[in-house]
Amino acid sequence: MKDDAYLGAVRETAGRIRASVPADIAGKYAKASGITKDDFIPCTPTECGEICAVDGSNITLLESGSMALAVVRAAQTTFLNMERTRRSITPMTFALIGPEEENADFPVLYADCFGCPPGKPLKNEDISRAAGILRDTVEYWVTETMARELGTGALLLRDGPLRVSHESHDPVLTRIAASCREREIGLAGISKRSAATWGGGYPLLPAVWACAKTHAVRAPWWLKIDSAILDHAAFPQWQHGAMYVACLHPRAKGPLKIELAKGTGVEMAKAVMDRLCSCSADGRIPGYPYPLLDAHRTVALTGEIVEQVKGDLLGRLAEAGIDRQTYEILFGDYHDEFARY
């Protein structure tokens, strides 16, 4: 039997999404930004040289009403042209989120990474955000380490924007950008998705993609975005990058948002884009820089790892005197039971 209310809700939602990505989004964006076909700069594949990608991973291992246990780690993988030369990873770090208001493990982790206390404490109220900040901490540490260790002229890629999500990371990213500048290392933050909008809510990436299609621009290409046309930016003082959109392969699923360190000139930007294009032709994910995929595969906390860690933790909890029933009361999830039926 048809549920009219349900169908109506589906129709309305689809209509709202359609309204944010109108049929003439390309024209609207061209009008708002003033971009023309000539603004799309073609990539010229070149030697990749040394490229290092950094990524982090976090999972919430256990969660009770009052606290959660997060596990975080970060990894880097470095390639010289198409050959991996080094791959390294941090140990898995455990952090309790709660029950206190401020995270007790954050200052310890931060000091362990950067040798000083964080400028601002981390609140536990949003478990997911707190876990993300903890992950960012080790990820920035790895990025800073690589900015020191890579050779001159290398390219350092980060999975995500060049914008911190917590105030205490701002000096770290500032140091990273300075170190890269000093050692002539290209620094790029690459995002598969972007929250950036223009014109009061139109998403940026589909608009640029539609423009390229309208002008029949053949990938690979890149384009600098004028930040003035964007709707807003939260904490602009934490923003360390200038925004670009690029489609790095003719068979790419879509464009990427790429941030290069502020002050990067056109020539340097072109050189970085050309190298990114050159390392984005892997047959598995054309259009995405392969070193970042490799970093992701290196760092990912897979279900297998999670089960192993959970098992180890259960054993230690039992040794510490927490029996199975207490464990279930603390961290048991009825959804696990539901899933059995």
Added chain:
Amino acid sequence: MNLRDTDTADTSKYRLIGRSVLSYRFIAPHDETLYIGDIKKIVDRTKGATFFAKVTDLVHDANFADPKWDTRVYAEQFYGLGEDVFIAVDAVPLGFVDTAGRFHKPRTIPSKFSTVEEPTAADFRFLTEQMGEIEVGLMRSGQDVIRDVAVRIPAKVLPQHMGVFATTGMGKSNFMKTFCASCMKEQKFGLLIVDPHGEYVSGGKSSMGDPTKGLVHYTNGKDGLAIFTIRGEADRKKYAMNRLFLEYDDFRISDLSILYDLTSAQFDIVEAFSRVNGSDVIRFFTEVDPEIFPVKDPLAAGIKEGSLAWMIRNSMAGPVRVIQRHIENITKANNAFFRQSGSTVQEIITSLHKNRVVLIDIPDMGERSELFVLSIITRMIMEKHRSEARGFGIDEKQEASHQVLITIEEAQRVLAAGGASTQMFRECAMEGRKFGVGLCVITQQPKNVDPKVLAQINTFVVMGLGDRGDREIIMGSAKQDLSKMEIEIQTLDRGEAIISTIGIPFPVSTRIHRYEDYIAGLSSEKKKDIREGLSGGFS
């Protein structure tokens, strides 16, 4: 905080990952050169055992969840391809050697992740010890041979029948000549070959057109060879060959049934004369007028009771006329060696009993003559061995029997299913081994050989069979499991064989010696001085 470099060594390759007692699997780099038939050594350091396995299949495989990763149009460039893309290798276990160096059938499984390595000749010492005497080639592993591991078929199992299965051009003649040379050298049993093409004696041209040598060129082994021929005196003297003669009394009318398709009326005549001497039968058909048959009144026709004409008095004229024509044909067509009296069959049998290779050389005589000679000699060997067996006591029978192997080329002619007319060869296949008589069945079409005969064969020499039906019948009949080796059988090259025999613990892939090279090697060996044998006796 610290940043640990991950181990870059790839330990996932060349270690055992699967799967059961009878099926092994490991992975190898995607660009590795591997071949079907490669033999690998699996070293189980936990159990202290070394397992051996033969590669039976190679497939490209990957760790990727996306099964179509390699078929997309943009799938050209890959980073670190070798980490996740590999060759999955299936192998069939051959057996294992324990810490004491004893070989066992594969009744257990190696420990998980046992290392897969390349074997050396020293690893096959156990096999060398179990090999027999009749050398035919070198053990093969994939495309290469293992130099120090000669494949030698145990002589004691050969009279339990041998099958040589190969299509044209796969090196069958070369194998047989190499086999003969080995038999001449070892002299462990008598081997009979009837050659209607004259190629065994002095060679000729291979199916590829290359000149080949014959058995007479293996001069060091001449003591192990006896040739009976119809060639002229000059040739006989040059190569010390004997003149071949069969006499009429060697012939039995039942031999006709092998040479001709007989009707039941003709077969009745053959049965009636089954115990009559060949010379009497031939004389009768030379003199008789078929038109007198059927004989209504024998007395009036002057036919005495008990005479040959009386024995077939009720036959019609037609069948008698056909039998008469058949007998006239075989006496005329074979007059080069078939005569009233004077036979060399006893000399042939004596040579066989002296464990020589006996070559019946009847060049240009055709298929019917070949079968005629073969059927007469085979029957006489069987009769001789049967009578010998009857004469021995229960305990001495086995030891006393002579061992003879009779070669039948294109064996499907006389060993096809349901052929009552070829009963004598069938008897030889079914019960010959009780009397020390074995058959060397050579055929291109094993599927046309009676499966009951194939079931009696204990030694299989498989040399490349293109026909699936032929391969299946062979795999179903061999005493050792060849089912996992179908791809290898299919891809056997000229001069390569898989030898499966009850004397060797597993089917062995073999590169057959090139006959000319083999006899050159044998001829360069120092011939045993006769005084060596005498020195002990006179000291």
